[in-house]
Amino acid sequence: MRALALATVVCLALAASPSAQKGAGTLTGVVKDAAGAVLPGVTVTLSPTNGARSPLTTVTDVKGEFTFQNVPAGAYDLTAALAGFSRLTRRVTVREGTSAVSLTLQIAGVAETVTVGNASPIVGGRISAVAGGVVGGVVGGLAGAPPPPPPPGSVSPGIRRGGQFNTEAYDRIEDNPFRLVTQDPLSTFSIDVDTASYANVRRFLNTGALPPPDAVRIEELINYFRFEYPRPSGAVPFSVTTELAPCPWNGKHKLALIGLQAKPIDTESMPARNLVFLLDVSGSMMPSDKLPLVKTAMRMLVDTLTERDRIAIVVYAGASGVVLPSTTGDRKDRIHEAIARLEAGGSTNGGAGITLAYQIAQEQFVKKGINRVILATDGDFNVGVTNQGDLTRLIEEKRESGIFLSVLGVGTGNVKDSTMEKLADKGNGNYAYLDSLHEARKVLVHEAGATLVTVAKDVKIQVEFNPVNVAGYRLIGYENRVLRNEDFNNDRKDAGEIGAGHTVTALYEIVPIGVPLDVPGVDPLKYQRPAPRPQDGIARDELMTVKLRYKAPDGDTSKLISVPLKNRAGELSPNVGFAAAVAEFGMLLRKSEHRGSATFSDAVALAQKFRGADPDGYRAEFVRLVELAEALRRQTTASR
Numbered sequence: 001m002r003a004l005a006l007a008t009v010v011c012l013a014l015a016a017s018p019s020a021q022k023g024a025g026t027l028t029g030v031v032k033d034a035a036g037a038v039l040p041g042v043t044v045t046l047s048p049t050n051g052a053r054s055p056l057t058t059v060t061d062v063k064g065e066f067t068f069q070n071v072p073a074g075a076y077d078l079t080a081a082l083a084g085f086s087r088l089t090r091r092v093t094v095r096e097g098t099s100a101v102s103l104t105l106q107i108a109g110v111a112e113t114v115t116v117g118n119a120s121p122i123v124g125g126r127i128s129a130v131a132g133g134v135v136g137g138v139v140g141g142l143a144g145a146p147p148p149p150p151p152p153g154s155v156s157p158g159i160r161r162g163g164q165f166n167t168e169a170y171d172r173i174e175d176n177p178f179r180l181v182t183q184d185p186l187s188t189f190s191i192d193v194d195t196a197s198y199a200n201v202r203r204f205l206n207t208g209a210l211p212p213p214d215a216v217r218i219e220e221l222i223n224y225f226r227f228e229y230p231r232p233s234g235a236v237p238f239s240v241t242t243e244l245a246p247c248p249w250n251g252k253h254k255l256a257l258i259g260l261q262a263k264p265i266d267t268e269s270m271p272a273r274n275l276v277f278l279l280d281v282s283g284s285m286m287p288s289d290k291l292p293l294v295k296t297a298m299r300m301l302v303d304t305l306t307e308r309d310r311i312a313i314v315v316y317a318g319a320s321g322v323v324l325p326s327t328t329g330d331r332k333d334r335i336h337e338a339i340a341r342l343e344a345g346g347s348t349n350g351g352a353g354i355t356l357a358y359q360i361a362q363e364q365f366v367k368k369g370i371n372r373v374i375l376a377t378d379g380d381f382n383v384g385v386t387n388q389g390d391l392t393r394l395i396e397e398k399r400e401s402g403i404f405l406s407v408l409g410v411g412t413g414n415v416k417d418s419t420m421e422k423l424a425d426k427g428n429g430n431y432a433y434l435d436s437l438h439e440a441r442k443v444l445v446h447e448a449g450a451t452l453v454t455v456a457k458d459v460k461i462q463v464e465f466n467p468v469n470v471a472g473y474r475l476i477g478y479e480n481r482v483l484r485n486e487d488f489n490n491d492r493k494d495a496g497e498i499g500a501g502h503t504v505t506a507l508y509e510i511v512p513i514g515v516p517l518d519v520p521g522v523d524p525l526k527y528q529r530p531a532p533r534p535q536d537g538i539a540r541d542e543l544m545t546v547k548l549r550y551k552a553p554d555g556d557t558s559k560l561i562s563v564p565l566k567n568r569a570g571e572l573s574p575n576v577g578f579a580a581a582v583a584e585f586g587m588l589l590r591k592s593e594h595r596g597s598a599t600f601s602d603a604v605a606l607a608q609k610f611r612g613a614d615p616d617g618y619r620a621e622f623v624r625l626v627e628l629a630e631a632l633r634r635q636t637t638a639s640r
Contacts, residue, residue, distance in 0.1 A: 009571075010404075011193070011514065014493050015530075017231065017300060019560070020454050022590045023072060023073050023096065024070045024071055024072050024073060024094075024096065024098070025071055025094045025095050025096050025097055025098065026067065026068065026069050026071065026080075026099070026102060027067070027068040027071055027074055027076075027092065027094050027098075027099050027101060028061075028065070028066070028067045028068075028096045028098060028099070028100050028146060029044070029065065029066055029067075029078075029100065029101035030063070030081075030102055030103070031044070031060050031064045031065075031080055031103045031104075031105060032064060032103070032104055032105070032108055033105055033106075034105075035359065036102060038063055038064025039060060039064045040081055040103060040463060041058065042059065042060040042064070042066075042080050042082040042283070043059055043079065043080070043081045043283060043286075043345060044058050044059065044060060044066045044078070044079070044080050044104070045057045045059070045078070045080075045081075045450075046068050046071065046076050046077075046078055046081040046092075047076060047077045047078075047079065048072075048074060048075070048076055048077075048291075049075045049076060049077060050074070050075075051089070051486060052484070053072070055633050056068055059283055059286075059425075059458065060531060061362055067320070068094075068409045071094045072094070072569070073094050073095055074093070074094060074097055075091065075092075075093055075501035076091070076092050076093070076094060077089055077090070077091060077092075077424070078090050078091075078092045078101065078103075079091075079241055079490070080103050081345065082283070082331055082345060086105065086106050086179065088105055088613055090103070090105060093559055094221045096529070099344060100497050106144055108450070112289055113170070113413070113591050114308075115223075124129075125392075129536065129600040140300065142640070151284050152373060154187030156445060156532065159496070160619070167380075167411065167413070167414045167592075168212075168215075168412075168414060168416070168417065169379075169415075169416045169417060169418050169419070169494045169530075170212060170215050170288045170417050171213040171214065171418040171421070171480065171588075172214055173213070173216075173217065173479050173480070173562075174358070174479060174593060175592050175593065176474055176475045176476070176478070176479055176482070177470045177471060177474065177592070178406075178473065178476075178511065178517060178519050178594075179471050179472055179519070180471070180473045180475070180521075181465045181466075181470050181471060181472060181473065181517050182467060185464055185465055185467065186462060186463070186464055186465075187462070187463045187465070187473065187475055187486050187508070188460065188461070188462040188463075188482070188483045188484065188485050188487060189458045189460070189461055189475065189478045189481045189482050189506075190342065190367070190459070190460055190461075190481040190483055190494075190495035190496045190508075191260065191432050191460070191461060191482055191495065191496040191504045192219050192220065192222060192223065192478060192481050192482070192496050192504070193219050193444075193449075193450070193496060193497065193498055193499060193504060194217075194223070194421065194424065194430050194431040194501050195220055195223060195224040195430075195433075196220060196409055196417070196420070196421065196431045196433035197215065197216060197217040197220035197433075198219060198220055198221045198224035199224075199432065199433040199435045199439050199587065200215055200409075200415070200417065200433045200435065201216060201221065201625075202435055202625055203217065203412065203433070203485060204630050205294065205625050205629055205632065206628075206633065207412075208247075209587065209632070210412070210629065210632050210633065210636065213589065213590045213591060216586055216587075216589045216590045217477060217479075217480075218476055218477035218582075218586035218587065218590070219476075219477030219505075219506070219527055220477075221477075221582050221583075221585065221586045222477065222505050222507070222579050222582045222583060222586075223503070223504060224507060224582075224618070225503075225579075225582065225618060225619065225622075226503050226580065227259055227287070227503050227505055227578070227579070228574065228575060228612070229241045229259045229261035229575070230261065230481070230505055231263070231264070232261060232262070233263060234262050236264065236432045236561065237262060237263050237455040237456045237498075237550070237551075238262040238455065238456060239260065239261045239499060240258070240259070240260060240275045240548065240561060240563050241257070241259035241260075241261070241545065241575075242256070242257065242258055242259075242260070242565040243256070243257040243564055243565075243570075243575060243576050244256050244257075244510075244565060244566070244567070244568065244569040244570070244571060245257070245569055245571065245573060245576040245577075245580075246569060246571075246572065246598075247509055247510075247573070247580075248580050248584065248602065248606060249325070249584060249587075249595060249596035249598035249602070250596040250597065250598050251508060251517045252511075253509050253511055253512070253515070254509075254510040254512060254569050255507055255508070255509060255510065255576055255578060255580060256473075256507070256508040256510050256543065256544065256565060256597075257505065257575060257576050258446075258461065258463075258505070258506045258508075258546055259447075259503065259504070259505050259506075259575060260459075260498065260502075260503065260504040260505075260506075260548075261502075261503050262450070262455050262498045262499060262500055262501055262502045262504075263403070263500060264449065264500055264501035265449040265453055265500035265501065267304075268449070270370075270448075270449065270453065271275050271366070271368060271369045271370050272308040272309060272310075272366045272370070273305070273308075273309040273310070273311075273360060273366075273369065273370040273371040273372075273452065274310050274326075274364045274366045274369055274370060274371045274372070275310065275311045275312070275370070275372055275373075275374060276307070276310075276312045276313075276314060276357045276358075276360050276372075276373045276374070277298060277311065277312070277313045277314070277374050277376065278314045278315075278316075278319075278327075278354060278357040278373055278375045278376070279291070279313060279316075279342065279351050279376050279377075279409075279467045280292060280316060280318070280344075280353075280375075280376060280377035280378065280380075281314075281315045281316070281317050281343065281344045281345070282317045282340060282344060282345070283317075283345050283593060284344075284378055284379070284380045284414055284530045285344040285377070285410075285411070286343075286344040286345070287411060287412075289410060289412060289435075290344070290378060290410045290411040290510055291342060291343070291408055291410075291435055291450055291567040292441065293434060293436075293437065294408065294434070294440075294547060295340075295342055296437055296440065296636070297376075297408070297434060297437070297440035297441070297443075298339050298439055298444075299339060299443040300445050301445060301448070302329070302335050302339070303332070304335065304445060304448065305329025305335075306329050306330065307328050307329055307330035308329070308554070309328070309329035310326045310327065310328055310329065310333060310366075311324070311326070311329060312324055312327065312357075312361075312364070313324040313338055313342075313358050314326055314353055314356050314357045314360065315342065315353070316353030316356075317345065321356075322356070322360065323338050323341070323342070325360075326360060326364045329615065330341075335561075353416040354373070354375070354395065354398070355371045355394070355396060355398075357375075358373060358398040358401065358403055361373055361403045361576070362401055362403065365401075365403070366491065368554075369403070370452050370453060371402060371403045372403065372404050372405070372429070372452055373404075373405050373406070373427075374406045374407075374408065375405060375406070375407045375408065375420075375423065376408040377407070377409070377410070377420065378407075378409075378410055378411040378414055378415050378416065379410065379415060379416025379417065379418075379419040379420040380414050386615075389629070390490070392422050392423065392426045395423055395426040395427040396426045396427075396494075396512070397426050398427070399426065399428045402554060404427060404428045404429045404454060404497070405423065405424060405427025405428065405429040405433070406424065406429045406430055406431075406451060406452070407420045407421075407423055407424040407425075407427075407429065407430070407431045407432070408432055408434055408443070409432070409433040409434065409457075409523065410433070410434050411429065411575075415433075417433075421578055423481075424492070425496075428454070428457055428494070428497055429497065430451060430497070430499070430574045432451070433603060441484045442451060442616075445531055446616075447501070448580075449499060449500035449501050450499035450501045450502040451499060452498055452499070453498045453499055453500040454498070454499055454500075454553045454563075455498060455499065455500050456498050456550040456552065456553065457469065457495075457497045457550070457551050457552075457553055457555075458493075458494060458495040458496075458549070458550065458551045459495055459496055459497065459498055459504075459550045460483060460487070460488050460493070460495045460548065460549045460550075460557060460558075461495075461506065461546065461547065461548050462488040462546075462547045462548075462549075463475065463508070463544050463545070463546050463547070464545045464546045464547070465543070466534070466538065466540075466542050466543055466544055466545075467533075467540065468513065468534050468540050468569070469510065469512065469513055469514075469540070469542070469543050470510055470511070470513065470543060470544065470569045471511045471512060471513050471514070471515060471517050472511040472517040472519060473508050473509065473510050473511065474508065474509045474594065475506070475507075475508055476507040476509060476583050476587075477506075477583075477586070478506065478509065479518070481496065483495070485585070488549060489549070490559060491551070491556065491558050492550075497553075498550075503591060505575075505585055507579055507580070509594070510543070523616075528581045531591060539564070539580065541565045541566055541567055541568075542566060542567060543565045543566065544564070544565050545562060545563070545564045545565070546563045546564075546565060547560065547561065547562045547563075548560070548561040548562075548563075548564070548637070549561075572610070574610045574612050577606055577609060578604055578607060578610040578611065578619065581604075581606035581607040581610065581622075581626075582603075582607075582622070583602075584598040584599075584603040584606065585600070585603045585622075585625075585626050585629070586606055588600055588603070588629070588633075589629065600626055600627070600629060600630035600633070601630065604623055604624050604626050604627060604630075607622055607623050607626065608623060611623070
């Protein structure tokens with residue numbers, strides 16, 4: 001029997017606001033479940049009964065509330081839909097003034113749907129049937145499915161779009177300071193191969209806005225690009241390059257570059273892939289730049305799979321369920337059919353889905369293969385395990401099984417960048433932001449080896465600076481990857497991974513001996529000797545020594561590499577020159593106090609001079625983005 005949907009409609013005619021349109025009113029409401037709990041993420045549609053105007057659509061906010069403003073008076077059908085609940089439609093009348101509506105949704109009956117919600121016939125946490133379509137987080141072609149998202153521009157300016165406010169979240173970043181070598185001779189950090197920040201910055205600029213400073217992670221901007229480092233040889237899975245050059249934004253300083261190049265892998269040599277896509281199909285994923293983009297990206301990846309590969313699809317909204325059991329890559333029709341059935345609707349319980357996805361990946365574990373969960377989300381977890389600490393601890397527990405995590409961030413307005421970055425970091429994986437179909441193809445097809453095939457894990461870098469030649473230094477970027485010095489030799493300390501074909505670049509701004517350095521000091525110590533002097537007989541022609549530790553993807557014991565860098569600065573090379581241009585760009589966007597004389601024009605000139613081979617046009621695009629940022633900064637300054 002279909003479950004009954006109840007609605008209590010209370011219309012309160014209030015005096016019209018002087019600013020309201022004549023003959024128009026405001027409709028407000030709250031949506032709750034049968035127990036009286038408010039329901040966020042409910043899609044609410046207001047449709048004129050005479051069909052004279054397009055329907056208006058909004059989504060309930062965290063309090064379960066919605067508002068339609070400046071609505072022409074008349075009769076309307078008010079529809080509320082949420083995954084796991086019966087769809088509700090009630091006739092309402094909008095009058096001048098304000099009308100208030102209270103809606104109660106009932107849990108859908110078994111005969112009505114097989115849902116991803118808690119009331120579904122799920123066996124062992126899995127959907128027991130996958131016939132029909134996945135609509136609004138529900139399997140099957142349901143009456144309870146929410147309507148499709150409105151086309152661009154169909155929501156009138158007077159509509160308050162509940163849950164659609166700008167609630168993007170970024171962790172605060174404090175620029176690494178300059179440090180005195182006499183006080184801090186060692187600098188230790190984990191590598192980072194994430195590129196999400198660059199694509200996110202591009203998204204902001206392409207929509208005519210400067211990004212918030214905390215959205216700009218300079219190391220991710222630099223590592224978005226490939227550099228011409230030598231390929232590795234022998235048993236070590238990556239090569240190490242060091243260079244020293246003048247610093248473009250401070251003529252008295254130098255720039256030291258550390259570059260890693262991982263072994264590439266061709267398609268024929270790709271290990272068997274055991275992939276589990278974990279897809280957020282909550283209401284916040286409705287817009288075209290979210291779930292629809294992820295679906296298209298998945299189709300492109302599926303076309304590269306072989307019979308040796310396996311793929312499963314887990315979705316989560318109110319709860320989690322399996323839409324596609326682990327299926328071999330040669331059954332593309334079945335995989336594409338499962339992808340086509342995916343639509344969004346409901347609240348978000350990411351923790352339950354993560355647990356189920358790892359369970360499936362473990363069941364199909366491929367020795368010496370690629371075992372990876374790929375989470376696609378805007379990061380907006382709002383039910384279940386939502387605390388960031390709990391989520392990261394959950395991921396840390398699962399990574400010990402040898403299954404890595406990749407995170408694909410999507411969307412605008414409520415992107416939880418801080419959550420997604422931490423999940424990828426703790427899951428021995430990487431974090432990419434998909435701002436376009438072009439970026440999706442880059443991440444999942446063109447650079448599938450770097451994205452999916454890990455050649456070394458827990459890669460750490462420790463630099464010791466020679467006090468004979470270096471007064472001070474500053475690591476550019478990597479603020480959230482800095483480690484304690486003792487962590488370098490601790491094999492239990494997690495660090496970053498490097499994938500096949502990846503390049504990783506780090507820059508240090510070096511203050512040579514004799515150049516003044518304005519770093520706050522302390523009074524001389526009473527009970528200890530002054531700072532130690534350089535040892536006799538040390539290599540006085542060395543600037544620093546770069547040490548690296550790494551583990552095999554399935555290993556527990558690290559191996560050590562040590563590479564000295566001579567104190568001989570040449571001219572800017574193509575590698576240092578282009579990396580410096582990107583670093584300038586990042587510092588300017590962040591309004592860093594360390595940007596020195598850098599300008600957007602300087603960054604453009606450097607990038608154009610050292611653009612080099614650019615077969616995919618990424619470096620040319622970078623120049624355009626810098627020019628765009630300069631124009632936006634100028635416009636912002638002029639408007640003040």
